[in-house]
Amino acid sequence: MRTDAHAPTIRLADYRLPDYLVESVELTLRLHPTATRVNARVRFYRNPARADEGAADLRLDGRGLTLVSATIDGVPVPQNALTEDSEGLTVAAAHVPSAFVWEAETEISPETNTALEGLYMSRGMYCTQCEAQGFRKITFWPDRPDVMTTFRVRIEGPADGSAPVLLSNGNLVGSGEGWAEWQDPWAKPSYLFALVAGDLRAVEDHFTTASGRDVLLQIWVRPGDEPRCAYAMDALKRSMRWDEETYGREYDLDRFMIVAVDDFNMGAMENKGLNIFNSRFVLASPETATDADYKSIETIIAHEYFHNWTGNRITCRDWFQLCLKEGLTVFRDQQFSADERSAGVKRIEDVLRLRATQFREDAGPLAHPVRPTEYIEINNFYTATVYEKGAEVIGMLRRLVGPEVYRKALDLYFERHDGQACTIEDWLRVFENVSGRDLSQFARWYSQAGTPRLKAETDWADGKFTLRLSQTTPPTPGQPEKAPLVLPVAFGLLGSDGSTLEAGLLEFSEAERAFGWELPERPVLSLLRGFSAPVIVEHEITPADRAFLLAHDSDSFTRWEAGRSFALAELTGPEGEPDPAYLAALVAVADDPALDPAYRALLLSLPSEDEVMAQIAAVGRAPDPLEVWRRRRALETAVARALGDRARALYDSNVVPGPYTPDADAAGRRALRGRALAALTALDPAGSVARAQYASADNMTERMTALSLLVSRGLGKKELAAFHSEWRHDRLVIDKWFTVQAALTPPETAVETVEALSRREDFDWRNPNRFRSLIGAFASGNPAGFHRADGSGYRLVVDWLIRLDSLNPQTTARLASLLGTWRMFDPGRQALMKAELERLAARPDLSRDTGEIVGRLLR
Ligand code: ARG
Ligand code: ZN
Numbered sequence: 001m002r003t004d005a006h007a008p009t010i011r012l013a014d015y016r017l018p019d020y021l022v023e024s025v026e027l028t029l030r031l032h033p034t035a036t037r038v039n040a041r042v043r044f045y046r047n048p049a050r051a052d053e054g055a056a057d058l059r060l061d062g063r064g065l066t067l068v069s070a071t072i073d074g075v076p077v078p079q080n081a082l083t084e085d086s087e088g089l090t091v092a093a094a095h096v097p098s099a100f101v102w103e104a105e106t107e108i109s110p111e112t113n114t115a116l117e118g119l120y121m122s123r124g125m126y127c128t129q130c131e132a133q134g135f136r137k138i139t140f141w142p143d144r145p146d147v148m149t150t151f152r153v154r155i156e157g158p159a160d161g162s163a164p165v166l167l168s169n170g171n172l173v174g175s176g177e178g179w180a181e182w183q184d185p186w187a188k189p190s191y192l193f194a195l196v197a198g199d200l201r202a203v204e205d206h207f208t209t210a211s212g213r214d215v216l217l218q219i220w221v222r223p224g225d226e227p228r229c230a231y232a233m234d235a236l237k238r239s240m241r242w243d244e245e246t247y248g249r250e251y252d253l254d255r256f257m258i259v260a261v262d263d264f265n266m267g268a269m270e271n272k273g274l275n276i277f278n279s280r281f282v283l284a285s286p287e288t289a290t291d292a293d294y295k296s297i298e299t300i301i302a303h304e305y306f307h308n309w310t311g312n313r314i315t316c317r318d319w320f321q322l323c324l325k326e327g328l329t330v331f332r333d334q335q336f337s338a339d340e341r342s343a344g345v346k347r348i349e350d351v352l353r354l355r356a357t358q359f360r361e362d363a364g365p366l367a368h369p370v371r372p373t374e375y376i377e378i379n380n381f382y383t384a385t386v387y388e389k390g391a392e393v394i395g396m397l398r399r400l401v402g403p404e405v406y407r408k409a410l411d412l413y414f415e416r417h418d419g420q421a422c423t424i425e426d427w428l429r430v431f432e433n434v435s436g437r438d439l440s441q442f443a444r445w446y447s448q449a450g451t452p453r454l455k456a457e458t459d460w461a462d463g464k465f466t467l468r469l470s471q472t473t474p475p476t477p478g479q480p481e482k483a484p485l486v487l488p489v490a491f492g493l494l495g496s497d498g499s500t501l502e503a504g505l506l507e508f509s510e511a512e513r514a515f516g517w518e519l520p521e522r523p524v525l526s527l528l529r530g531f532s533a534p535v536i537v538e539h540e541i542t543p544a545d546r547a548f549l550l551a552h553d554s555d556s557f558t559r560w561e562a563g564r565s566f567a568l569a570e571l572t573g574p575e576g577e578p579d580p581a582y583l584a585a586l587v588a589v590a591d592d593p594a595l596d597p598a599y600r601a602l603l604l605s606l607p608s609e610d611e612v613m614a615q616i617a618a619v620g621r622a623p624d625p626l627e628v629w630r631r632r633r634a635l636e637t638a639v640a641r642a643l644g645d646r647a648r649a650l651y652d653s654n655v656v657p658g659p660y661t662p663d664a665d666a667a668g669r670r671a672l673r674g675r676a677l678a679a680l681t682a683l684d685p686a687g688s689v690a691r692a693q694y695a696s697a698d699n700m701t702e703r704m705t706a707l708s709l710l711v712s713r714g715l716g717k718k719e720l721a722a723f724h725s726e727w728r729h730d731r732l733v734i735d736k737w738f739t740v741q742a743a744l745t746p747p748e749t750a751v752e753t754v755e756a757l758s759r760r761e762d763f764d765w766r767n768p769n770r771f772r773s774l775i776g777a778f779a780s781g782n783p784a785g786f787h788r789a790d791g792s793g794y795r796l797v798v799d800w801l802i803r804l805d806s807l808n809p810q811t812t813a814r815l816a817s818l819l820g821t822w823r824m825f826d827p828g829r830q831a832l833m834k835a836e837l838e839r840l841a842a843r844p845d846l847s848r849d850t851g852e853i854v855g856r857l858l859r
Helices: 048-053 230-247 291-306 319-340 343-362 384-401 403-417 424-435 543-552 556-572 580-591 597-604 609-618 625-643 645-653 664-682 688-696 700-712 717-727 731-744 747-758 768-781 792-805 809-824 827-841 848-858
Strands: 020-030 036-046 058-061 066-072 082-085 088-091 099-108 118-122 125-129 148-156 165-168 171-176 179-189 195-198 201-208 214-221 255-261 274-278 453-461 464-472 487-494 500-508 512-518 524-527 536-538
Touching: 036 048, 066 088, 125 255, 125 274, 148 165, 148 195, 165 179, 201 230, 214 230, 230 255, 230 291, 230 319, 230 403, 255 291, 274 291, 291 319, 291 664, 291 700, 319 343, 319 384, 319 424, 343 384, 343 556, 343 597, 343 609, 343 809, 384 403, 384 424, 384 487, 403 424, 453 524, 464 487, 464 500, 487 543, 500 512, 524 543, 543 556, 543 580, 556 580, 556 597, 556 609, 556 625, 580 597, 580 625, 580 645, 597 664, 609 625, 609 809, 625 645, 625 664, 645 664, 664 688, 664 700, 688 700, 700 717, 700 731, 717 731, 731 747, 731 768, 747 768, 747 792, 768 792, 768 809, 792 809, 792 827, 809 827, 809 848, 827 848
Parallel strands: 020 148, 214 255, 255 274, 453 536
Antiparallel strands: 020 036, 036 099, 058 088, 066 099, 082 088, 118 125, 125 195, 148 179, 165 195, 171 179, 201 214, 453 464, 464 512, 487 500, 487 524
8 A cells, every 4th residue: 555645744833742641661672584573561641731631542653563462451452442554553542541551562574674764674783763753663652752751672682693782772781692671761752762783893982971970882883893983982082071061961871882884874863872873974994984084973973972962861842843953963063073173164164065055955946944844754854954054043043142141041951951852942942031132033043944145235435334234035935925034244344454443243133234334444344254144145346355355364264255256256257267366366375384274275175066056046047067067177277277386385295294194184284285186187187196196095085085086087997996996895985986986977978987887786776875875976966967968867867766766765855855956957957857857756656755855846
């Protein structure tokens, strides 16, 4: 029976308190690949808040479960009292006491669970993913985050002894030959339940909390992967310390476990005391992981750990409140990485990511508020808007109230709401109480979708400088009218010698408003310092002022932004010789030894093709991806020429001495050296320096930098072959081999290359990392190839999405959203993309996940 196509829309406005709550649960799982038995003994009671409504049916969610038996207080539930449908079961109110023990036995098949949600198998190991609604695939349950309880879990390993290690949340309270029992003392919602069983090894360490408690730390991996856990462990200990020092938050169990899993739909999951990770965000060694990998590991380890307080101790009332935990936890992991590395560089990287993902989402048919008001499949709302824009909203709040009040508000939040399932209203009320501010207008950031445009006009007359700000937000699906938002606008006014004449924060909350300053000279405006609000700035700025800011701005974000807007103007304006002022400014910063190498590397990198296309679309033109690729190439060459001998000097002088270390300084120098190598390669048709670097590098970062440059120039055949034969047994490294070719093969041969790669035996497309490394990398990382004018790129991707959808709807839906830009292109490409989307939409057995996304894309 197929009901997915008619899945109902769930609305925030329809929220009702649960009818029944759970006092405690005992779960017993007898593991078997195709016939796992799950016994659940649940103490239910009527929700006192709803008791005056009288008796209620007991409704439990369940999907794909075989019900073996069900009793209430030890008595089998009569046949005629229990109805089962594809989404769960209902026991008629007349048979449900106000407090009772429900006991149900169900059977599930982890081995055939290819959706990787619920209990599934990944290369012989059992693991779970329950957020958002996977627990209902394990047993019948009121599967909603506002039902919290304590779990006691008994795991009995598979009979063949293939899974000697048996893990669940909380503390180990008993174990023996083939079984283990765990008790989690903290009440939690079902989405934080986890179980892992397999032949695993632990890398162990200890952490002493601020109050002196000892915590056992374990990272569980497959035999042989132990040497690749050191960095993750180090990041974990730093995260634990940081959360104590910065937020006063201590860990609350005797042990903290992380498990690396090869088949995983997302990055990682914050299950209480037992975080489960995509193995690519745990395992790293200098030979196999790049600086970027190390950085992601640090961030994601921190993110999941931080969820212990923002997510687990205080969770969400319902899934519309997802940003309550995700926006806040992303904000916290961003603060952590900024503290551990360079704050200025980190801010630029975060803004690049926001623009590449969230601004893109806002510009198309998938635009939605940070707190959405309806969904069909909640997994489709783990989006850049909920996560990254959700984090920006918190950053704005912190800026508006100041760091001290922010900290006070967080203290109150933890004190007032510990153990609760909360809403955005609860969150904002804490800030209102602590700051005394009225946040009703600020709350629009949670309900209004779209990226605001902040327009700035300046005027200088009679010793007075005037800044006129206005704001508008373009319509988004379902929201034709927009209201003004509270925009914290950080700014500086610079004198001609680069000194600061004025600086501060404007709170701009009207549709338009003028601000004025009496000044001794005409200033240069540095606007939206630190990217203080997630908006698109519209501000006509002269090339001279741009060059001035690029040379003198003391704010590292706006200084970098000046260079970026220079490059965008070059790439989107009339084609010609680049502005000499731009090239000269770039050369000056490249050479400036006072600037952090990581920052210089960012200054020297050009906007991505996607960024250029978005800019063209923003002024109402249809971007030609091939043309964008060609012009970006040309500008790269022009920059390389302008750098001249400096490129070689930068390359030679930024060798990092000694063995590889992943720290920010070393990584920054490698990044700058990589930019220098890119410039050298742009002027060297044989790629000889890149080849030499590939051959001599002793770490994956420098190898991948060289290989990427070679592949992007249509070179590197020999190196690709050598790379593959060296690493063919290493899944994570071979993913990189697929990705570099999918994303960087020049447009003429990109489709053919991806097609050929997809026919390889080691294109194990059922593995989400491998699928993303080829199909995802092509669709998201190679616009000139993907958007080939004959539509062959679209066809290839949609063929694969159709294939994957029947196995893994979640990953399919996520990748299908990459087609969301279709209305941005010329009529020819639009027609081709639309036809492919319609082909996908017309599949008779399309999943609810993909169905919802494609439906919204075509709406
Ligand atoms: N809460 C996890 C995180 O932010 C993400 C889990 C998403 N899972 C899903 N099936 N949508 O780290
Ligand atoms: Zn998260």
